[in-house]
Amino acid sequence: MIEALRKKAEELLRSNTVDVIYGYGEGSTPERTRPVFITKPEDVNKLIWNKYCVYNLTTYLKRQESRKLGKPAIVVKGCDAKTIVVLIKESQIKREDVYILGVTCNGVGEPLATKCKACDVNTPRIYDDLIGEKIENKEIPFDERYAELDEYEKLSEKEKWDFWQKQFAKCIKCYACSSICPLCFCDRCIVDKNQPQWIDPSAHPRGNLSWNVTRAYHLAGRCINCEECQRVCPADIPLNLLNKKLAKETEKNFNYRSGYNIDDELAMATYKEDDNQDFIK
Amino acid sequence: MGKKIGVFVCHCGTNISATVDVEKVAEETKKNNPGVSYTTTYKYMCSDPGQKLLRDKIKEEGLTGVVIAACSPKMHEHTFRNAAIKSGLNPYHVEISNIREQCSWVHPDKPVGTEKSTDLVRMMTEKVRKDKSLKPIKVHVTKRALIIGGGIAGIQAALDIADGGHEVIMVEREASIGGHMAQLSETFPTLDCSQCIMTPKMVEAAQHDNITMHTWSEIESITGYLGNFDVKIRKKARSVDLDLCTGCSSCWQVCPCKKIKSEFDMGLANRTAIYIPFPQAIPSKPVIDRENCILFKDARKKNIKPNDSKVCRKCIDACPIAPVKAIDYNQEDEIIDVKVGAIIVATGFRELEDGLYGEYGGGKYEDVITGMQFERLASASGPTDGKIKRPSDGKEPEIVVFIQCVGSRDPSKGCSYCSKTCCMYTAKHTMLYKHKVHHGHAFVFYIDIRCAGKGYEEFSQRAIEEEGATYLRGRVSRVYKKGDKLIVLGADTLTGSVVEIEADMVVLASAMKAQDDAEQFAQKLSIQYDKDKFFSEMHPKLKPVESSSAGIFLAGTCQGPKDIPETVAQAGAAASKVLALLSSDELEREPVVARVDRQLPPVFSTCIGCFYCQKVCPYSAIESEDIKARDGSVIKTVARVNEGLCQGCGLCAATCRSKSIELDGFNDEQIYAEINAVEFN
Numbered sequence: 001m002i003e004a005l006r007k008k009a010e011e012l013l014r015s016n017t018v019d020v021i022y023g024y025g026e027g028s029t030p031e032r033t034r035p036v037f038i039t040k041p042e043d044v045n046k047l048i049w050n051k052y053c054v055y056n057l058t059t060y061l062k063r064q065e066s067r068k069l070g071k072p073a074i075v076v077k078g079c080d081a082k083t084i085v086v087l088i089k090e091s092q093i094k095r096e097d098v099y100i101l102g103v104t105c106n107g108v109g110e111p112l113a114t115k116c117k118a119c120d121v122n123t124p125r126i127y128d129d130l131i132g133e134k135i136e137n138k139e140i141p142f143d144e145r146y147a148e149l150d151e152y153e154k155l156s157e158k159e160k161w162d163f164w165q166k167q168f169a170k171c172i173k174c175y176a177c178s179s180i181c182p183l184c185f186c187d188r189c190i191v192d193k194n195q196p197q198w199i200d201p202s203a204h205p206r207g208n209l210s211w212n213v214t215r216a217y218h219l220a221g222r223c224i225n226c227e228e229c230q231r232v233c234p235a236d237i238p239l240n241l242l243n244k245k246l247a248k249e250t251e252k253n254f255n256y257r258s259g260y261n262i263d264d265e266l267a268m269a270t271y272k273e274d275d276n277q278d279f280i281k
Numbered sequence: 282m283g284k285k286i287g288v289f290v291c292h293c294g295t296n297i298s299a300t301v302d303v304e305k306v307a308e309e310t311k312k313n314n315p316g317v318s319y320t321t322t323y324k325y326m327c328s329d330p331g332q333k334l335l336r337d338k339i340k341e342e343g344l345t346g347v348v349i350a351a352c353s354p355k356m357h358e359h360t361f362r363n364a365a366i367k368s369g370l371n372p373y374h375v376e377i378s379n380i381r382e383q384c385s386w387v388h389p390d391k392p393v394g395t396e397k398s399t400d401l402v403r404m405m406t407e408k409v410r411k412d413k414s415l416k417p418i419k420v421h422v423t424k425r426a427l428i429i430g431g432g433i434a435g436i437q438a439a440l441d442i443a444d445g446g447h448e449v450i451m452v453e454r455e456a457s458i459g460g461h462m463a464q465l466s467e468t469f470p471t472l473d474c475s476q477c478i479m480t481p482k483m484v485e486a487a488q489h490d491n492i493t494m495h496t497w498s499e500i501e502s503i504t505g506y507l508g509n510f511d512v513k514i515r516k517k518a519r520s521v522d523l524d525l526c527t528g529c530s531s532c533w534q535v536c537p538c539k540k541i542k543s544e545f546d547m548g549l550a551n552r553t554a555i556y557i558p559f560p561q562a563i564p565s566k567p568v569i570d571r572e573n574c575i576l577f578k579d580a581r582k583k584n585i586k587p588n589d590s591k592v593c594r595k596c597i598d599a600c601p602i603a604p605v606k607a608i609d610y611n612q613e614d615e616i617i618d619v620k621v622g623a624i625i626v627a628t629g630f631r632e633l634e635d636g637l638y639g640e641y642g643g644g645k646y647e648d649v650i651t652g653m654q655f656e657r658l659a660s661a662s663g664p665t666d667g668k669i670k671r672p673s674d675g676k677e678p679e680i681v682v683f684i685q686c687v688g689s690r691d692p693s694k695g696c697s698y699c700s701k702t703c704c705m706y707t708a709k710h711t712m713l714y715k716h717k718v719h720h721g722h723a724f725v726f727y728i729d730i731r732c733a734g735k736g737y738e739e740f741s742q743r744a745i746e747e748e749g750a751t752y753l754r755g756r757v758s759r760v761y762k763k764g765d766k767l768i769v770l771g772a773d774t775l776t777g778s779v780v781e782i783e784a785d786m787v788v789l790a791s792a793m794k795a796q797d798d799a800e801q802f803a804q805k806l807s808i809q810y811d812k813d814k815f816f817s818e819m820h821p822k823l824k825p826v827e828s829s830s831a832g833i834f835l836a837g838t839c840q841g842p843k844d845i846p847e848t849v850a851q852a853g854a855a856a857s858k859v860l861a862l863l864s865s866d867e868l869e870r871e872p873v874v875a876r877v878d879r880q881l882p883p884v885f886s887t888c889i890g891c892f893y894c895q896k897v898c899p900y901s902a903i904e905s906e907d908i909k910a911r912d913g914s915v916i917k918t919v920a921r922v923n924e925g926l927c928q929g930c931g932l933c934a935a936t937c938r939s940k941s942i943e944l945d946g947f948n949d950e951q952i953y954a955e956i957n958a959v960e961f962n
Binding site: 090091092185186187188189190193195196198218266268269270271 | 950
């Protein structure tokens with residue numbers, strides 16, 4: 001599979017189809033990988049693919065530094081590919097401006113990442129080239145896909161509140177969650193706006209609450225659950241729990257799964273007459 | 282420099298002062314809000330002396346910001362802002378703190394009401410500090426009006442505007458103008474022939490120099506804004522060239538498809554596939570009904586161009602126009618673009634569907650007919666030449682039962698409203714019937730008789746007293762067939778007895794409903810509609826012909842059930858609004874519009890161009906703009922607000938994640954100041 005990936009990458013660079021390949025490369029230890037940006041065909045051997053390729057490279061699609069390298073081909077797993085769909089829907093990239101090297105995947109992480117436990121995109125739903133043997137995507141029932149919320153949803157409202165108060169108290173406002181998030185692509189984040197200062201910059205309970213809640217809201221109906229925010233959080237705040245909960249509500253109420261179908265209208269920007277309005281009280 | 286703020290607390294008679302201690306509100310405000318240099322209370326701020334007080338104090342005290350604590354800004358914001366202009370203050374430094382609708386009226390406890398009022402006033406004083414001067418936006422006006430619908434409402438409005446000297450574009454989706462009124466027999470309360478009064482108006486409209494008529498046409502889309510609407514009109518393929526055709530009738534006389542139910546005659550007569558809807562139609566030129574014409578059916582089946590079908594070419598062969606025939610089977614829909622400054626929507630109603638009342642045999646028994654069908658039976662130009670003959674066997678009915686409120690006032694059938702015209706037209710029907718069948722007997726079942734209007738009560742009394750119609754107060758439970766009779770089972774609640782009538786014919790006074798596509802149409806125009814899908818007026822009392830969108834007006838039954846006099850009056854009112862609008866070259870509008878932030882290079886704008894704002898904007902006011910370098914290359918694509926289209930609803934500002942959109946008059950700093958004023962107290 002790695003060979004196929006390298007061969008394809010070399011071909012793309014030699015034919016000038018793309019200017020750069022965003023891929024995974026070896027890290028400092030065997031169970032680490034790091035992003036590589038290959039611009040020369042002779043460097044394609046730096047590309048690797050293994051179960052440690054956990055993170056979502058699409059975050060580099062928003063970075064000026066990588067954009068400067070020219071038109072990219074990007075290695076994506078099925079989950080990461082959903083980001084590209086959202087980026088296209090939100091006018092951040094054009095479909096023709098990115099070459100998608102989809103890899104089939106049986107799960108990543110050691111132990112297996114949470115996001116892989118109920119995966120129904122082993123084969124990406126969008127790609128230009130598929131690397132690896134095609135895996136038939138399973139249909140996974142709604143409840144199973146959101147199983148990680150079961151424990152959380154059993155909590156009472158007060159318990160939930162206390163839980164988040166405790167979690168957010170740990171936040172050090174490093175903004176790693178938004179830096180890594182491929183869908184936090186605003187040049188100026190709401191936290192950077194200081195006239196007026198909507199979100200308190202200091203890491204005290206009120207500022208922490210408004211930051212974390214706003215971050216989650218801004219991803220409602222958009223987050224594709226790559227779990228990168230949670231992975232990079234130095235304070236171990238279970239951020240994905242919030243994201244997943246909002247994704248579940250969006251799917252339940254509006255029958256919308258972010259990044260799943262490129263033809264679906266964005267749930268948060270579309271009004272339909274039959275939209276569920278039961279929750280408006 | 283800080284602002285000098287004046288706060289004026291209104292008693293509103295006792296509306297506010299009964300539950301709010303207005304003196305205390307003024308006192309507290311002065312005490313606790315640095316920058317508030319003047320406070321006072323007044324019995325009626327909106328009165329002339331009240332406004333004078335405001336004008337004088339702005340000057341005397343040198344106020345640079347004003348808060349009026351009174352009623353909803355919907356009521357008097359305009360009043361007070363205008364007063365401020367007269368004293369030389371930019372009106373956008375005047376804010377209303379509403380201490381009436383959601384405060385004094387809802388809090389009977391005076392201390393609570395007083396405290397809340399003080400908070401509300403403080404919020405507004407904080408906002409006023411951040412207020413900036415705004416200048417009205419000027420928009421150009423295209424001096425042309427669009428009328429949608431060619432019934433009596435549309436025709437009347439078109440004539441009024443055209444007579445006022447402005448161009449009118451009229452769009453009617455049927456093949457002829459005339460609408461429902463052209464179908465009626467006689468009209469209440471004077472019993473003059475409907476067509477006799479309608480057709481001259483139709484002709485006048487058709488021949489008016491200022492009116493351009495598009496029949497068999499529909500509105501494809503409307504974009505733009507007050508004074509500058511861009512309209513796309515779909516001229517549906519008529520298959521007949523209106524310029525060439527002389528309306529000689531040769532074609533429809535030879536058409537072999539003769540068994541198509543005539544819509545104009547409410548299915549009581551047949552028409553051909555190439556047809557004019559009725560003899561007085563305007564334009565008096567035919568259209569081919571492509572659904573039913575055998576040539577088009579054949580072409581669809583074989584998937585060929587209609588002109589290549591050889592199944593039947595009788596009409597084109599009969600057409601005497603040479604060398605090019607007036608009939609063109611291959612004609613296609615055409616889209617035309619027009620620019621207009623104002624729009625009147627006069628799309629009318631439809632009658633309640635037949636089959637909805639199974640218990641009355643509607644749609645099941647031929648001799649159970651609707652009010653509109655009775656109109657056609659009674660009409661001199663109708664299928665029976667005005668003789669009352671029942672549809673099943675053509676016999677003259679000797680007993681006719683009229684059932685009122687069929688659909689109307691029946692929430693279980695989805696119309697809770699009164700259709701307003703049925704009491705009168707049923708009384709008229711009984712008269713017309715009695716005038717034509719002297720020995721016949723008319724029974725009317727009614728819930729109430731609602732005949733309010735000039736000469737209306739007298740008219741309905743005449744039906745009862747002079748024409749001998751028997752009015753029974755009660756509902757009909759069932760109509761069923763027995764032999765060639767219809768048995769009507771009902772109750773007479775005044776005598777408390779059950780009534781059974783052997784009738785020859787039953788007439789249902791069916792409800793007026795909104796057009797089937799009213800909802801989609803309203804969305805196309807971005808105008809609001811009510812629960813029954815009738816279009817909503819801006820204000821039920823004070824703005825009865827304005828729709829919720831500026832520059833779009835309403836006339837006739839598309840806004841709610843009404844009779845002809847009322848429709849004509851409303852059409853005239855709408856026309857006068859349009860004339861006022863078209864009388865100036867430029868319009869001023871409120872500068873409360875959204876703005877996408879712009880910054881110096883290299884940022885240019887904090888907008889990231891996700892265009893969520895564009896998707897949520899109900900007024901299509903968000904455009905995309907390419908910020909370009911000198912060499913023409915695109916640096917950034919960002920959102921931009923079209924000031925003319927923006928209605929200042931603020932949805933875009935709320936949706937924007939990077940907070941790159943501000944709403945003038947309600948910008949982030951102003952809102953933030955208000956929130957802070959309650960939070961940190």
